[in-house]
Amino acid sequence: MIRWCQQRSGQVIGDFGCGEACLAQAVSDRHTIYSIDHVAINEEVIACDIAHVPLDDESLDVAIYSLSLMGANFTAYVREAHRTLKLDGHLHIIEATERFSNREQFANNLEQLGFNVIRIDDLWKFTPHTGHQDRGGEGREDVELCF
Amino acid sequence: MAWLQRLDTGEMQMISHSRIVVPLADGAEGERRMRQYGTFSTMNRCWNQRRSEETIGIYWTTLRSGHTIIRCIESNAVGGPLFPTKR
Numbered sequence: 085m086i087r088w089c090q091q092r093s094g095q096v097i098g099d100f101g102c103g104e105a106c107l108a109q110a111v112s113d114r115h116t117i118y119s120i121d122h123v124a125i126n127e128e129v130i131a132c133d134i135a136h137v138p139l140d141d142e143s144l145d146v147a148i149y150s151l152s153l154m155g156a157n158f159t160a161y162v163r164e165a166h167r168t169l170k171l172d173g174h175l176h177i178i179e180a181t182e183r184f185s186n187r188e189q190f191a192n193n194l195e196q197l198g199f200n201v202i203r204i205d206d207l208w209k210f211t212p213h214t215g216h217q218d219r220g221g222e223g224r225e226d227v228e229l230c231f
Numbered sequence: 232m233a234w235l236q237r238l239d240t241g242e243m244q245m246i247s248h249s250r251i252v253v254p255l256a257d258g259a260e261g262e263r264r265m266r267q268y269g270t271f272s273t274m275n276r277c278w279n280q281r282r283s284e285e286t287i288g289i290y291w292t293t294l295r296s297g298h299t300i301i302r303c304i305e306s307n308a309v310g311g312p313l314f315p316t317k318r
Contacts, residue, residue, distance in 0.1 A: 086232070086235055087235065087239075109232075110232050110235070122283070122286060122287045122290055123290055123294075132287075133283050133284055133287045134283060135283045135284065154275075154278045154279050155278060155279065155281065155282060155283040155286060156279070156280055156281060156282045157282045157283055157284075158283075160283070161283070
C-alpha cells in the first residue's frame with residue numbers, strides 16, 4: 085500500500101487499524117492521512133472504535149484495512165468505509181490468504197455492502213481486495229462479511 | 232523505508248538458515264513471562280471474538296486505571312479477559 089500511495093498524491097486516506105502508523109510515516113508528505121486505531125501509538129493516531137470513526141460522510145478518497153478486520157463486528161468497520169468514502173473512493177482490504185475460505189463470497193458480500201469490487205489479487209501470503217465506493221448500491225443492512 | 236527502496240532496486244538476497252527455536256522458560260521464570268506477556272495466539276483470539284466496542288472499552292478502562300495492556304487471557308467474562316500489568 086505504501087508503494088501504491090507513493091505513485092499518487094493529494095488523496096485523503098483513512099488507515100483503519102493503522103498499528104504503528106507506518107503508512108503515514110511513509111506518505112504523509114504526499115497525502116492527507118488519517119491514522120486510526122483502537123489504541124494510539126503516538127499523537128498523530130486517532131484512538132477510537134474503528135466501527136465508529138470521527139470522520140465526516142464522504143470525506144475520504146481511500147480507505148485501507150491492512151490486516152485489521154479483527155473483531156466480531158468487523159463488517160461494521162467496512163460499513164464505516166462506505167460512509168466515509170466519497171463516490172468512487174477506493175477501498176483496499178488486505179488479509180492473510182489463509183483466512184479466506186471463500187473469497188468470491190467475500191467479494192459478493194462487499195458488493196452487497198455497496199462496493200464495486202474491481203480486483204482480487206494473490207500477493208505472496210496475502211489477498212488484497214480492491215473496490216470502489218458505489219453510492220448506487222447502498223449497503224444492505226442484513227449482510228455480514230465472513231471469511 | 233530502506234527496506235521498500237531495496238525492493239524497488241531489486242537488491243534482494245535469499246538466505247537459508249536453520250529453524251530458530253526459543254524454548255519457553257520453565258518454572259517461575261516461565262510463569263512470570265506468561266503473566267507479563269501472555270500469548271499472542273490468545274490475545275489474537277480475544278480480539279477476534281469480541282466486538283470492537285467491548286475491546287476498546289476494556290482498553291480505555293485499563294489505561295485510565297494507570298496500567299498498560301500487556302496480557303490477554305482466555306475468558307468469556309465481560310471485562311475480564313484483559314489482565315493489565317502495572318507500569
